[in-house]
Amino acid sequence: MARQSSPKAGRREPRPEPLTKPLENTETIDFDIIELLFFSYRDFVSDPDAILAKSGFGRAHHRVVHFVNRNPGMTVADLLDTLKITKQSLARVLKQLIDSGYIQQKAGPEDRRQRKLYPTATGRDLALALAEPQSRRIERAFDGASAEVRAGVKAFLSGMQNRQNSKAD
Amino acid sequence: MARQSSPKAGRREPRPEPLTKPLENTETIDFDIIELLFFSYRDFVSDPDAILAKSGFGRAHHRVVHFVNRNPGMTVADLLDTLKITKQSLARVLKQLIDSGYIQQKAGPEDRRQRKLYPTATGRDLALALAEPQSRRIERAFDGASAEVRAGVKAFLSGMQNRQNSKAD
DNA sequence: AATATATGTCATGATTGCTGACATATATTC
């Protein structure tokens, strides 16, 4: 390989020469996968984004609606732990979803300080509508995949997560 | 399955009853995969975020540094097409990266209106430093996976993308 | 010479994250 950044002898060089060789995959670094994750996630969230824009909601609302529908009765603390955002960040979107009738709060039956979160029928409809194009996309991506590959993809995605997302976090 | 939202007869009900049944996977909707994608992407970008925070850069800088290192000589238009953002959004981060000496611009040799983008040595170092923890995470997620599964994951991620990211977009 | 293209820039606004501070209601502990 030719050297790229040797300064030209005797000439004043205000900046070093830039690199022209592409960064390629190596033994240890798989740039292809890194890019695939970027592109696939970008497109994966684009469908819901388009739907949400009509209601004046954003991606943050999507996450809240999704998890409350998946875990009705979860508390605000549970939600903060799942989303890993601050309560002030959550407060804005949660308030909008409650005011718009997508989510309801109920005081916890044992611990009345808690606010348990439940979807309304409208909230459930929205969660399903948002999941629908994402599911179609996933099904398309799995087209023709063996059961082993499908399980392998799930294992891969699980393995990408930080360890121990347990309560004791 | 029990009905959940039948109004109680004869009593004034200011709000319909919220739903308490979790939204589960169905034939057509795989909520598990939807969540796995959310969690895995969130954690996938967390490592670079931590590194970038030290330099005062953000996720947007990461993307620019990554793609310019992968495709030295790409034009501003190429980059806009890849990132799918507006030139005004790109302008800020690109300017910062140029001013800080991570990226250089050169007028196109044939078309002098173009600004071809190249990484500096510093820019390449940054790209590699950012890719390193992501690669370790990917390797960990692939631990023990067969060649078929590895190929299957790549195919899955490719299939998740919108069709034809070609020039004719 | 007129028009199109690639890029840069200015102004402005929305969303979504953050921090710090403080308030309220309820549980727990001394």
Place this chain on the structure above:
DNA sequence: GAATATATGTCAGCAATCATGACATATATT
């Protein structure tokens, strides 16, 4: 019962990153 801890809400302000629209400049193309 008083003190303290916890779950939640809220106010004020800051920052990053996306967006839109309008306009400027240099260079290509017709």
